[in-house]
Amino acid sequence: MNKGNVPxxxxxxxxxxxxxxxxxxxxxxxxxxxxxxYNVSYPTVRTRMDRLIHxxxxxxxxxxxxxxxxxxxxxxxxxxxxxxxxxIIEKYKQERNG
Numbered sequence: 093m094n095k096g097n098v099p100x101x102x103x104x105x106x107x108x109x110x111x112x113x114x115x116x117x118x119x120x121x122x123x124x125x126x127x128x129x130y131n132v133s134y135p136t137v138r139t140r141m142d143r144l145i146h147x148x149x150x151x152x153x154x155x156x157x158x159x160x161x162x163x164x165x166x167x168x169x170x171x172x173x174x175x176x177x178x179x180i181i182e183k184y185k186q187e188r189n190g
Contacts (some may be wrong), residue, residue: 101151109144116141152188159184 105113119125127137160181167177 100155101106101148104151105144105147109147112140112144156188 115125115129116126119180120128123137123141124134127134130137160161163172163177163180167174170181
């Protein structure tokens with residue numbers, strides 16, 4: 093993957109989050125092994141993972157809202173039709189929810 097194709101949600105994470113993700117992958121996705129590598133309890137690692145998931149979800153929601161706001165603004169400025177704006181937003185939501 094070239095640097096220009098890095099998803100924006102990844103760029104929103106701090107170094108500590110990226111290190112946590114790296115260790116998670118290197119431990120084959122096992123939270124139990126991850127807890128051992130950090131020398132903490134499983135619930136501590138689970139809480140950390142839940143916070144990271146929540147952080148990514150919030151970023152995705154904000155990104156979706158920003159795009160929808162931009163498209164609505166284009167419709168308000170009559171640069172695209174209101175019907176086109178609705179269709180674009182709906183298509184985006186369908187693809188995001190997959």
